[in-house]
Structures are given as structure tokens and as C-alpha cells.
Amino acid sequence: MTFLGTSLRDLYRERDSKRKRDSSYDKTGGNKDYFVFKPGEKQTISNISGSGCITHIWMTMAPLTDNSEEYLHRKVVIRMYWDDEENPSVQAPIGDFFGMGHGITKNYSSAPLAMSPEDGRALNCYFPMPFSNNARIEIESEADEPIKFYFYIDYELYDQPIDSSLRFHAFWKREVTKGIEDNISNTLFSFDGKNTSGEENYTILETNGKGHYVGCNLNIHNLRFTQEWNWYGEGDDMIFIDGEKWPPTLHGTGMEDYFNTAWCPQQEVSTPYHGIILGGGPNWSGKISAYRYHIQDPITFDKSIKVTIEHGHNNHRSDDYSSTAYWYQTEPHTAQPDILPVRDRLPLPDVLPFNEEDKKKCFDY
Template identity: 25%
Template sequence: MVHGQQKKIDFRTLLEEIISRESIAQYPIPYYSCRQFSSYDRSSVKPGDKSWFANWDRSMFIRTEINNGKKEYVMMDTQGPGSIVRFWMTFAGENAGNGILRIYFDHRSKPAIEGKALDILSGGKLAGKPLSTSVSDSTEYNMRGHNLYLPLPYSKHCKVTYESENIKDFGAKTGGEAVYYNINYRTYTKGTNVTTWSSKEMKSNATLLKKVQQVLLERKVNIPSNSKNYPFSGNLAPGQSIKVPINEKNSSIRRLCLNLSADRLEQALRSTLLEISFDGNKTVKCPIGDFFGTGYLLRTSDTWYTKVLPDGTLQCQWVMPLKSNCIFIITNNGTQNVNISSGKITTAPYPWSENTMYFGCAWQQYSKLHTGEMKNNEGDGAPFDINYITLKGKGVYVGDAITLFNTVYAWWGEGDEKIYIDNETFPSHFGTGTEDYYGYAWCRPERFNNHPFIAQPDGSGNFNPGYTNDLRFRVLDAIPFKRNFKFDMEMWHWTKAIINFAPTTFWYLLPHNKKCESPSDLKEARENVVLQRNQLISQVITNNKIEGENLDLINMSGGNFRYSNSVERSWSNNMQLVWEDTKLGDKLHLTFISEKEYTCNFKIVYSMNKDYGKFRISINQNDSAIIDGKAENFSLGNVILKSVRIKKGMNHVYIEPLEQSDSKSNKIGLDYIGVEHVEK
């Protein structure tokens, strides 16, 4: 059934909507708004204030109630008609997640759903996988995000509470249990006929529920028998394009698949561009790898809307309606030849109506973004909001993906999503962290790529320099808008960092909007993709100093290497290079770059404390100096290397331990190397 034709809403119709790919392309009738209750820090009240970035995003509730002698923390309280459509939680602290979750409908004093929170959300008490699950399977259970996608409709009212004796205070500022939650819910137009969820409804629709779960697990695309195929392929030199015109009335693209190959595949995935125009409206403009959810590194995934197969096949199954014609273009915007093979567009009839929307996709990259530094949970530091997308007109927002390259050993996604609908002055979606928005938790790097609506095909860059790729697609939690839509995301690192951050957004717009086009300009897609940290972090001596964390690691024969981040130490740039767990015979080789040749004295600044040891350091294999980091308390020490000959271009730093420490760490902390005196 097409979504726009539904008049009655109940558990059955919502289940059917989940697996109806066609319905998402219809502007919803009856209309609904999609909003969010969450545990975001309630001191965030005004954009521009420091408190706007307050980060006590846990154990924040609407109020407390005493019900039947039990103290319950109210997480959600809203008037209907409506439905819960996505419920995410994670926990920390003593007996975390063992509290009792209760869901009350229509002002009834007895909860319709009651039980341990983890049992309800991901433990299978209400539904099986993938509607009820936790991610990632590779992550320790208490560090996972717990997701419930089972629809829970209500006619008049819904209230959700959590009971736990371990909660000490709002925000968990003094300890106790930390409760994080995001609840997405629909509110239908007043008068919409919505049947309230009940266990009886669940039982009567058990067969359908089982079918929906199986369809979501298998994720097969059922193409109508009257479909048409448009094959395409070609070897594209720089600047060349493949163009596929489609002239069909009342039709739609149902599936798109292709293989892409090039000498530098990672660059080709970013610099090969996809553009699609529907009836003269160019609504899709995106690098091809980002469109299929893999970014510029090929990573397998299998979601409801996109797939990246082990053999490199890229596939999507968004339904993309067209009234009379469509032009599909792939352009090689790079500097190498790119081969497109096994390309195929599959179309099928689609009934065009006044509620039919065009599919859209936009991409942008924030290149060499200096992210804000998180100093504490009060908003101190340098956080800021970036914009994923701003859309005007009537439409529905249906998902997003991000690719990024992190350059430090620190979490990049402390920030919250803030979504404004139809000129809201305060976002109706205010989240609790980027990883929470994408369905996992606690910054975990473990991959998960087999859920229909969320994925992390690569989390290598979550705690370390490297690449991260996250996806979230929306079905029941899609967000309609009547006038405009704005999606901002906070940018917070645990320390200062320079990163590349590229969001891709997916949406539908009605054709009578004044400007029904993708806002992408794709200029950043011409940039070289980042595969190594030194592509973003300069190794060049600047202002007579090279930071320890800017030295490039060439080789390490033993021990462990990282950057230490702290706003409490007096390190330059709040960071230092750390080499630890070393033993006699280990060697560390680092490099930096000088723009000219000269002889100088170098001041080497290092950390001292109980777990630091004694090391020899030399530059360009000139005379060496001894760094003795042993001290009772933390402090900074320094040593001078005299008359070091610096070459124009690459220079080399060598470090080795001078003793075997009883302490496992036996580490050196290098803050920076400064030019003290240049000999004439």
C-alpha cells in the first residue's frame, strides 16, 4: 500500500510501511511530525551561549513521579495520536541497564510494556532481530548501543519512564547510574485514527511481524515483472562521462548497481561523480563512493537502501520516481582513467500523484577542519556546529552517511545532532552524541555492517588516526517538513585536531518547490583523499617549533606509540607524543621537514613523572642528548642539542631507551622541539 493512501494507523500498517520501499517517496498523508525525546543536557537553552554545548547528556529526565509507591524517571511524555518509531539507549555505572522500563499509553495507570530496559530494547522481549538488537556484536555488551525499531502506536498519549535505585542525580554528576536515551516518535495530525498498541495487537499480527523481521534480515529487492533494465559501462578518461537518458511516464528507478575500478580506487570513489536529474530537476549530486555509503575506501555493508558487496559491486535500492524523464550521468572528475562495468539501472512503473516526491542526495566535505577541543562537560573548550544540510520547501529527510579521517588518538564525535524543522528556534531533535545518533555507543571502533538502518563499515578512526564511515537510514523515523529543514552537528574532539569530515544526506522533495535541486557543488571532491595522517598534519617547522604530535612516525621496533591529550597538563597545544612499554634495544624513528638548511641549537621539551624513563635522542644522527624523565611528580623538563645541522627537506629524529625499567610503561613523553639559536 502506498503511504499517502493510508487513513488508519495501527501496528499492522506501520509494520507494512517498514518494508514498503515505495511508500517513503510519498509525502505523508495523514501528515505527521517526527521529533525526539533524549537525555540531552537541559542547560542547553540558547544558541551561542557556552551552555549550548553543555555535555551532561545523561540521566536527564523530564521529571520524577511516584507511581504505585515506585520512583520513576519520566523520559517521554507527549500527546497523541502518534507512535514511537525508534528507541535507543545505553548505560554506564553500577548495575547499569538493569532498571525497569515502562511504557504507558492513553493516560492509563498500568503500563502496557514493562520489564528490564535491555530486555525490551535489544533482548528480544518484544521483537527479534533486526527490530530489536544491539551493536556491534564484536563490542563488549555493556558498551553497545541498544536499538528498538518496533513501532508502538498510541491514540491519545504516551509516557515512558525508567525506574532505578542507582540514579543519584540528574546528569549523574555525582556518580551512580548514567542513563542515555534517544526516542524518536511521530505525532499525527489531530483527528487521525490511530489504534493503540497492545499485546493483543502483537499476537494477532505475529505472522506479519515474523515476515517483516525476515524481510529486513534478507533485504532482497523485489523488482516488478514489468521492469526495464538500462545497462551501461565504459572506460572513462579524465573529464569523460556516461549518460543514460530514461524516458518513461509514471516510472521510477528501483535499483542501481555498478562496479568501479581504477589504479587508485580510493581516489576514483571520491572523484567519480554521480548526477541524476528528474524531469529537469538535478536533485542528486554526489561522489559515487559516498552515494553508496562506503566513502572513498571500499568497505562492505548491507543495509535496506545500499549495499557494498565483497566483490566491489555497489548497489542501491532507493525508489526514485520520475514523472516523464530522467537523465543519469557518471563523470570522471579525476586525473586517472576510471572503468565502469556491470552497470545497470532498473526501472518499474510508479503511480505519480500530487504527493509523489523526487529523490535527492547532497554531499559536502569540511576539509582540514579544526575541531573544537572538549575541556569539560560544561561546554568549555571550542565546540561549534557544522551544517549537514539545509533544505527549503516540502519534503522528507530520510538519512545520512559520514566519512572522516581522524588525526589524533582521541574520539572525534562528542557532539550532538540538532535538527530544526519549519523555522524552529530550538531543535526538536537534540541528541546525546554522534555515535548515539548512528546507533552504537561509547565511541566504539568495532565494525557492524549488517543492520538494515544503521552501520559502521569502518571505525578505525574512532580512537586512532584513521578512517571512519557511519550510516543511518530512516524509514518510520523519516522526518517530514512543510517549509524547511536544517540539520546541524556539533564538532567536538577530546582534544584539538585537524580532520576531514564529509556528510552525505538523503531526502525527498515535492516537485512544486521553488528550487528542487541538490545544493552540492562538489568542489572538495577534486581534492586528494586522505590515507595517511601526514596529509593533514604539517611536519614542517613553523615559528621555530615542531610539536611532538606533528612528528611523523617512520618506524618503531618495539613499544607502543600514541599521542597523549590533556587540557590539565601544560603541554604545548595540549598534546604530546608518547612512546611507552619500551625495552632495551627498541628504536623509534620520526621525521620532520625544514624549509631551509641551517645549523641551530634545539630545545627538546619533555614530560617527567614516576612512569617516565631515561632515553637517548638524536637528530640527523648528530650528537645525542639524554632525556631523563624520572620525577616524583609531573613537570616539564628540557635538554639542549647543540649545533645540529638541519637539512632542507626531510630530517630524522631517533630515540632509544637507555635502561630496562621495572615499570611496564617505561615511556618518553615528547612535548615539542624548538629552535633556540641559529648559527650564522
């Protein structure tokens, strides 16, 4: 049996798979084509048996009353389990999983992930997700009000075992990074010191096993209060493979360089494999979202991988970081921490106060 990919060159080839779908359509034949989630409710929306591969996911949601709810896409969590595992291989707030943080949505398009009109609330994923005997997708709502939840889960079933032992993984994390006291000159704060270990870097992914890392989205809220040059992204990316020490084989030259952009960018752009969805405000203030997907250049590892990036040069900056990493690996995977409680997932206010007491609260968040 031949398992075909998605290249245009392969479209004419005969396929042996059976095309299937789980969706939220109204089983009575009516038009109530959604599941209802009450606050705090968790439901399995898809439970597939057999050998197969999920090929596409579409989801959208709204309060049952059709009103808006702030930060809804940070309050709803998506989890995925392969082959009857108990520890999820995917766990993230739903907006972050589909490529954008801060609890908001916005129209953008990449090869594996997209947010489509209206206002980015149509969520699409094209990462292939293989399984040997079972795939289960679970949604948990911690929204303030009941929500209606629409979805398609498109997949293929095969009459032979899947042709890989690697499984899809995605995990979200958040951290207000700990930098240094901002009581030196701006030049020293922005450029001084040498990082010769990578130990204090922000960690996007750390896992054991064999597989390949296929990218991330990174969301930053600039928490530095200054009228001086306030570029948040002077930090280098450092990816440590199979336990190697500093300097790692994959050592980059700056945050914007890892995301395939340049010169402290703020212009928003979406390309198949990299983009800036939010560019920040004046002097790089406010909230930023960027993505880099290693579809053409996956980063392989045989035993372990640790994907990190400096938060400012030499880790001088204290900013609000969150990220979702995507990768394929053998099972069992390294168990990731439980997702933060909903109160700790919510973004900080867009406009932060400037008094010292409130600044301290932000840094101790």
C-alpha cells in the same frame, strides 16, 4: 491503479507496472558490457521517459587496464535529474553516494545501500526514485586513466501519474571543521563549554520545501595529534525543522547515539538502518565511517530542515568531515553548491606527519 511497495506482504498482489532496465550490456551481442569514460568525460547513462520509479541501481568500475587507481570512488561523480530539471537532485562522489567515503570501498550491507564483493566494489542502491515524465542519470569521471563502467538501472513504468510529488535527493559535502586551539587541559577540551545555538555545528543537510529526511552517512578523519583521550564523537546531533530555534525538537545526546551505537565504539557493524563501516585506529585515530538511515522513522518537514551535528563537544574539534544526506522533497529544491574540484575531494593521507607546519596545512586544507 495501485502503486505497491516492497513489503513481503505485498508480493502476492497483482501489479500494473511495466518492468524495465537500462544497462551497459554490449549492444552488438559481444562481451564488451561496459561504457568507457576517458579522464574528464561526462556521459548520460540512462534517460527514461514516462511516469515511473527507479527501484534498484547496481554499478561497478575499474581502470580500463584492470590496474587499481587510488581513491577512484572519490574521482567519479554521479548526478541524477528528475522531470527535465536543470539543477541535479543527486550529486555525490560515487563511493559516498553508495554509503562509504574516504575514496574506498568495503563489504557492508544496509537496507537502502550496500557494497558487495569483491572488496565492496559492487555498488547497490534500493532507494525508490519516482519521476513524473523523465529521469536522467549522469556519470562524470575525473580519474587519472580511462575507466570501464558497468551498470544496471532497474525501474518501473506506469500508465498513470506517479502518486507523490516528492522526489529523491542526495548531496555530498566536505569540510575541515574549525575548532579551538588545543592548548588547554584534555578535560576542558573534551567536555567544557555550552552550545546554546547550534550555529557552528557541522551541517549535513539544509534545504527548503516539504518532505522527509531519510538519513546520511558520515565520514571523519581524526586530525588531532595527542596521546591523551582522543574520542572524536562527543558532539550532539541537532535537527532544526521549519525554522525553529535552539533547542530544536530533535536534539540528541552524542554522535554515537545518533548512529544507534554507544560508549565511543570502534567495533564495526552493519545493520539494516545503522552501522559503523570503519571504526578508526588506536585511540580513535585515522578514518571513520558510519551511517544512519531513517527508513522506519523518516523526519518530516513542511517548510525547511537543517540537519547538524557538533564536531566534538561545543564544536571544539577540527577534523576532516564529509557526508552524504538523503531525503525526499517537493520541487524545486534548494540549489546545492557545485561539487568540489577533484583535488579537494581526495582524502588526506592515512598517516599524517606530526610536525607543526604540516599540521597547520591539514587544518587550513
